[in-house]
Amino acid sequence: MTDADDGALEELAEYLRLNPEATTPEVLGATDTDPAVWGDAVDDALASDDPHLALETPDTGAPEGDSRDANPTLEADKPASTTSETPDTDGSALVDALEWFHQQLDRDLPDECDHDTPRDYYRDGRGWDADTIDEKLLGFAPANYKDDLIAHLFGRGHDRDAIRATGLFTEDLRPLWRGRYVLPYFDADGRAVYAIARETAPKHPEDFLAGKYGKLAHTKDYVTSEEPIYGLDTVEPGDPVLITEGIADAITAHEAGYPCISPVTKQFKQKHHDVLLEALDERDVDRVYLIQDAERPTSNVDDRDRLTLQQFGEGVKGAVKTAAYLDEHGLEARVAELPRPGLEKVDLDDYLQGWSDDLTPLLAGAKPVDQHPAYDADTAKDVALEG
Numbered sequence: 052m053t054d055a056d057d058g059a060l061e062e063l064a065e066y067l068r069l070n071p072e073a074t075t076p077e078v079l080g081a082t083d084t085d086p087a088v089w090g091d092a093v094d095d096a097l098a099s100d101d102p103h104l105a106l107e108t109p110d111t112g113a114p115e116g117d118s119r120d121a122n123p124t125l126e127a128d129k130p131a132s133t134t135s136e137t138p139d140t141d142g143s144a145l146v147d148a149l150e151w152f153h154q155q156l157d158r159d160l161p162d163e164c165d166h167d168t169p170r171d172y173y174r175d176g177r178g179w180d181a182d183t184i185d186e187k188l189l190g191f192a193p194a195n196y197k198d199d200l201i202a203h204l205f206g207r208g209h210d211r212d213a214i215r216a217t218g219l220f221t222e223d224l225r226p227l228w229r230g231r232y233v234l235p236y237f238d239a240d241g242r243a244v245y246a247i248a249r250e251t252a253p254k255h256p257e258d259f260l261a262g263k264y265g266k267l268a269h270t271k272d273y274v275t276s277e278e279p280i281y282g283l284d285t286v287e288p289g290d291p292v293l294i295t296e297g298i299a300d301a302i303t304a305h306e307a308g309y310p311c312i313s314p315v316t317k318q319f320k321q322k323h324h325d326v327l328l329e330a331l332d333e334r335d336v337d338r339v340y341l342i343q344d345a346e347r348p349t350s351n352v353d354d355r356d357r358l359t360l361q362q363f364g365e366g367v368k369g370a371v372k373t374a375a376y377l378d379e380h381g382l383e384a385r386v387a388e389l390p391r392p393g394l395e396k397v398d399l400d401d402y403l404q405g406w407s408d409d410l411t412p413l414l415a416g417a418k419p420v421d422q423h424p425a426y427d428a429d430t431a432k433d434v435a436l437e438g
Contacts, residue, residue, distance in 0.1 A: 144209040145217040145276060149243050151203050152190030152233040161230075164251050169232060172251075177299060178404045183306045188235045188243055192228035194257035200226070218267030218274040228265055230255025234298055237284040239330065245269075245276050247298065280323055282312035283330055291338040292331065293399075293410075294373065296366055300342075300399035307408040319373055328380055338383040340417050342410075343370040344398045345391040363425045374420035385417035386425075 156170040166172040169191035173184050183189075201224065204214050211224070220226055231248035238244045248265040250258055269276050282301045286292055293304055293311040304311035312327075319327055331339070346364030363371075367388065374384035387410075391397045402413075420426055 144204055144207075144213040145219070145246075146243050147204055147207045147209065148200060148217055148219055149188055149190060149233065149235045149246055151200055152192055153185075153188050155191045155193055155196075156184070156189070158191060158193055160251060161255060163253055164255070165253075172232060177302075177400075179302065179306060183302065187302060187305075190233040190235070192226070192231050192233050192248060194230045194255060196229075197224070197226050212273070215273050216275045218269050218271070218276045221268070222271070222273060227260070227268060229257040229259065231258060231260075231265060234302075236279050236281050238279060239283045239286070241284045245279055280312055280314065280319070280327060280330065282310075285310045286312065286330065286334050286336065288334045288336075290336065291340060291414075292336050294339055294341045294370075295399045296343045296369075297398065297400070303400045303403045307403050307410075309410065314373075324376060328377070328382075331377075331382060336382070338385070339374075339377060340385050340387050340414055341370040341374050342387045342389065342399050342413070343367055344396055345389040346396045347391070367425055371420060371423055371425040374423075375426060378420050384420045385414075386420055386423045387413050387417035389413070 156173070157168050160166060160168060160172075166176055169189075170184070173179050173189050174181070179187075179189075200219075201214065214220065215222060215224065219228065228248040231250055233246055233248050235243040236245035236247075245267060247267075248260075250260070250263055250265075266278065267276050268274050269278055281298055282305070285305050287310055290310055293301075293309050295301055295304060295311055295313050298313055301311045301313040314323065343366035344364065346366055348362060348364050367386070370386050374386050377384040389397045389399065389402050390406075403410075
């Protein structure tokens with residue numbers, strides 16, 4: 052820590068000693084603390100064993116030695132809807148963080164990346180217009196942003212527990228995403244409640260995560276965010292709905308004017324089936340169209356040199372399985388297949404961006420799932436077992 056950081060910490064500790072009930076905005080204004088070092092100053096104050104630097108812990112009335120609040124915080128810093136038992140239940144800290152990521156779109160990317168800025172990636176690389184970029188709150192997590200983001204969140208009135216509960220950080224407040232594009236999810240009311248982060252191409256040198264997409268740490272017990280179904284906010288009462296394979300496919304479909312939801316992977320997880328059915332039922336949706344990636348079928352040779360050719364790609368097989376489940380539960384589910392003229396793969400994003408933004412011919416040719424050649428007795432049996 053620099054001398055300037057030490058000074059900020061000492062000034063912060065002295066102010067809090069004299070004003071233990073002060074709110075975070077009051078502290079920032081009164082101490083003239085540089086926001087760039089505010090996050091480290093607060094972290095050090097929270098972790099310090101020095102009684103002159105430790106933040107005051109409000110009297111909770113608990114017996115001496117009770118450790119229910121292991122991380123002392125300013126009670127006034129907590130939003131009205133937040134408690135230590137269920138921090139950030141309404142997602143407010145996550146919303147503020149995602150808005151901050153959205154404000155980073157004009158940062159420079161490393162020279163080796165395919166695009167100069169994250170905004171260039173969304174606009175030129177993905178083909179999305181300015182309205183879509185803003186409405187979807189698309190953003191970017193820089194390589195080194197911990198201090199800036201934590202300062203922003205503290206300044207917005209969120210305490211340490213609420214910040215950890217976003218799932219954007221490890222338990223000791225180290226950021227999970229570094230040098231990644233950020234794509235928020237919205238609930239049915241249009242509120243940002245989740246996000247995933249996509250790696251740049253080529254991968255950012257500071258990005259330590261494996262895989263193209265990184266999720267929030269929603270499996271940790273201190274995180275309140277849960278992975279939802281992407282695109283539920285676009286579903287309109289009584290209108291048919293598209294189901295497609297990836298978040299980019301869904302965003303492009305939204306921009307073209309189609310209600311569309313996505314499991315982000317090949318098919319919906321088992322735990323999302325009931326949620327999906329309930330969401331569609333609540334909106335009186337009685338027809339869905341599944342449009343998954345058109346991929347070249349795979350083949351393999353076993354240890355006896357016997358060749359096995361798959362008739363359908365994994366995307367089509369996943370679409371048929373999901374469609375069969377929906378059909379079994381009373382929805383009219385049709386499977387539409389994208390053309391793949393000699394190509395390895397075509398997805399819905401490719402079709403809408405490069406072929407046509409009118410899906411009428413494609414949907415007109417969609418087959419009821421029980422008439423699709425990939426539907427068989429085994430599929431029906433799997434659906435019956437899941438139901």
